[in-house]
Amino acid sequence: LHVVPAEPGQRRLSFDVAIDFPTAIGRQRIQFDLCRKAFCHGAAARTNCSLADMIYAQTLGKFFADVRNLGYTSRNILIAGRRGYLNTPQLVENGKSLEAVWHRAVLDLIAALSLIDEGRLAGHVISYKAGHSLDVRLVTQLALHDLLEPLCGA
Numbered sequence: 001l002h003v004v005p006a007e008p009g010q011r012r013l014s015f016d017v018a019i020d021f022p023t024a025i026g027r028q029r030i031q032f033d034l035c036r037k038a039f040c041h042g043a044a045a046r047t048n049c050s051l052a053d054m055i056y057a058q059t060l061g062k063f064f065a066d067v068r069n070l071g072y073t074s075r076n077i078l079i080a081g082r083r084g085y086l087n088t089p090q091l092v093e094n095g096k097s098l099e100a101v102w103h104r105a106v107l108d109l110i111a112a113l114s115l116i117d118e119g120r121l122a123g124h125v126i127s128y129k130a131g132h133s134l135d136v137r138l139v140t141q142l143a144l145h146d147l148l149e150p151l152c153g154a
Helices: 036-043 051-058 099-113 132-144
Strands: 002-005 013-020 027-033 047-049 077-079 123-128
Touching (some): 013 099, 027 099, 036 099, 047 051, 047 099, 051 077, 099 132
Parallel strands (some): 013 123, 047 077
Antiparallel strands (some): 002 123
């Protein structure tokens, strides 16, 4: 996870996000400027898991607080096997589902950045195989090192 600060006066935020899974998801990469259209597109992405993870969440997982409320069903998650998907992928572009990488970009990374309550991030974020813990560390470092642009009127 890497952030390239914006040039002085620039307020644009762009992303280069890539993932690599040993399942049907495989390697996926998207690049985009954050705007309403891109955000709404990515917000439709479901989380992904294996069939075993879904079965675990629906059975033994009900005994554990961190799993019991996941509510996994074949409609609200993307189930990826080694060679194919067990349900129909969404957000297909040029014949390839990019649902998992859009989920990573919008519902994980941008969601973490939205926790910033003072200022905003401007620049370019590069994320390769990052996850929730790195997102939290990024937000913490941005706040600690005063790397945020002031909000208009603030």
